[in-house]
Amino acid sequence: MAMKLSIFVALIALLLPLLSTAFSPETPTDRRILVLLDDQSIKSSHSIFFKSLQSRGYDLDFRLADDPKITLQRYGQYLYDGLILFSPHAKRFGGSLDLAGVLEFVDSGRDLVIAANGAASDLVRDIATECGVDFDVDSAAMVIDHTSYAVSKTDGDHTLIASDEFIQSDVILGSEKIKAPVIFRGIAHSLNPVNSLVLKVLSASPSAYSANPEVKLSSPPSMTGSSISLVSVVQARNNARILISGSLDLFSDRLFGSGVQKAGSETIFEKSGNEQFVTELSKWVFHERGHLKAVSIQHHKVGEVVEPAMYRIKDDLEFSVEIYEWSGKSWEPYVSDDVQVQFYMMSPYVLKTLSTNQKGLYSTSFKVPDVYGVFQFKVEYHRLGYTGLSLSKQIPVRPFRHNEYERFITTAFPYYGGSFSMMAGFFVFTIVYLYNK
Known part of the structure; x- marks a missing residue:
C-alpha cells in the first residue's frame, strides 16, 4: 500500500509542471484551430498560409465543411480556440455546427476567419452580416477597378485589383511597412454603420465599383469607391477577433508568389504584398500582437x-x-x-x-x-x-467622525468673535445696570 502511494505521488509530481503549463492563464490560448474547406485541394493551393500558422505553433485540424463529425465543443468545453472558414460554397455545415454555433463560438471569446468569393453561399453571407459586414447582394458581382488594377495579360475585365489602401495601424499590420500592393480578386462588402467595432483593413480605391463584369451596366452600382472594403476586421467587446475577406484567393500560394505591377505605375514588384499582409494580419487575429x-x-x-x-x-x-x-x-x-x-x-x-x-x-x-x-x-x-x-x-x-474635525476652524473665526463679543457686552451691561443710580 505504501509503495502504491509513493508511486502515485511521484506521478503527480511529474504531471504537475505539465498541467500548470497546459492551463496557464499567462499566455493567449489560441493554439488549436479548426479549418473548414470546400474541398481538400484548398489545403495544397493555400499551403503557404497554413504552414506559416503551423510554424508559429498552431495545431490545425482540417475538415470538409460537410463532414458529419464536425463539433466545436464536447461536454460544454470548446475543443478549438480558433475557426477558419475557407468554405464559401458551403450551404450548411456538417455535424452540429450551424450559424448559431459559429456565433456562440465568437461570443465565447474565440477567433474567426472568413474568406468568401463570388459564389459565397447564404450561410457565409449571414455569418458575415452578424459580424457587421454586408457582402454585395448580387452574387455575380465582383470588385472592378479600371484605374488601380493589376497589370495582367489574361485579365481584361480589371477584376484583378492591386490595392495599397492599408489601415494605418502598426499593431494590426506590424511595424514593417508593406511595400508591394496586395492582389485581390473577389467580392465587395460594406461595413454596417451602426457597428463601431468593425474596421477596414484593406480598402478599394475611389475608382472601384462592384458589378457583374460580364453584363453592361444599366444603372449605377450600389457599392462604389472607398466605401468598398476588401478585407475587414472586428474586435468584439469580449476581445474575440474576426477577419473577413471578400477573396479566398487572397490567401492562395499563387497570389503569394505572384509579381505585381499597379496600373499607371512603372514599378514592378517581384512579389506581391499578399503573404506579408496575410501573415501580419493573422498574427493580430490570433492574439500574437495587441x-x-x-x-x-x-x-x-x-x-x-x-x-x-x-x-x-x-x-x-x-x-x-x-x-x-x-x-x-x-x-x-x-x-x-x-x-x-x-x-x-x-x-x-x-x-x-x-x-x-x-x-x-x-x-x-x-x-x-x-x-x-x-x-x-x-x-x-x-x-x-x-x-x-x-x-x-x-x-x-x-465622512469625518465627530472627534476627527478640527477643534477650531479658521473660517468660523467671525462666529467665535461674535460669541465672545456678545458675552463681553452682556457683562458690561450687567455691571452698568446694577451699579448705575
Whole structure:
C-alpha cells in the first residue's frame, strides 16, 4: 500500500509542471484551430498560409465543411480556440455546427476567419452580416477597378485589383511597412454603420465599383469607391477577433508568389504584398500582437503600503496597476501615455492620467473627494488594435467622525468673535445696570 502511494505521488509530481503549463492563464490560448474547406485541394493551393500558422505553433485540424463529425465543443468545453472558414460554397455545415454555433463560438471569446468569393453561399453571407459586414447582394458581382488594377495579360475585365489602401495601424499590420500592393480578386462588402467595432483593413480605391463584369451596366452600382472594403476586421467587446475577406484567393500560394505591377505605375514588384499582409494580419487575429493584460491593481494611503478597508474624505491616496503586452513569445511591458483611472460613483469624481515607469507600472496619486459613499477605481482602456481593459475595484469612503474635525476652524473665526463679543457686552451691561443710580 505504501509503495502504491509513493508511486502515485511521484506521478503527480511529474504531471504537475505539465498541467500548470497546459492551463496557464499567462499566455493567449489560441493554439488549436479548426479549418473548414470546400474541398481538400484548398489545403495544397493555400499551403503557404497554413504552414506559416503551423510554424508559429498552431495545431490545425482540417475538415470538409460537410463532414458529419464536425463539433466545436464536447461536454460544454470548446475543443478549438480558433475557426477558419475557407468554405464559401458551403450551404450548411456538417455535424452540429450551424450559424448559431459559429456565433456562440465568437461570443465565447474565440477567433474567426472568413474568406468568401463570388459564389459565397447564404450561410457565409449571414455569418458575415452578424459580424457587421454586408457582402454585395448580387452574387455575380465582383470588385472592378479600371484605374488601380493589376497589370495582367489574361485579365481584361480589371477584376484583378492591386490595392495599397492599408489601415494605418502598426499593431494590426506590424511595424514593417508593406511595400508591394496586395492582389485581390473577389467580392465587395460594406461595413454596417451602426457597428463601431468593425474596421477596414484593406480598402478599394475611389475608382472601384462592384458589378457583374460580364453584363453592361444599366444603372449605377450600389457599392462604389472607398466605401468598398476588401478585407475587414472586428474586435468584439469580449476581445474575440474576426477577419473577413471578400477573396479566398487572397490567401492562395499563387497570389503569394505572384509579381505585381499597379496600373499607371512603372514599378514592378517581384512579389506581391499578399503573404506579408496575410501573415501580419493573422498574427493580430490570433492574439500574437495587441493582446494586453493588467495585473497587480493596488491602492493605499500616501506613506503606507497596506490596502485599507475604506478611505476617509480628503485622504491622500496612491493607485497603481501593471499592464503588459504579449509579443508572441513573452509578456513585455506596455508603454503608453493615455491610460487613465476614474474614481467613480455614478459619475467620475476624479479622472487622472497614469504615469508610467516604462516597465509596465502605471501609477498616480490624488485626494479623495469631499463626498462619502461607495466608490470604484475604474480603468477603461480601449485603443485601436489592442484588446480592451475593463478593470474596477470597489472601496467605501466615509465622512469625518465627530472627534476627527478640527477643534477650531479658521473660517468660523467671525462666529467665535461674535460669541465672545456678545458675552463681553452682556457683562458690561450687567455691571452698568446694577451699579448705575
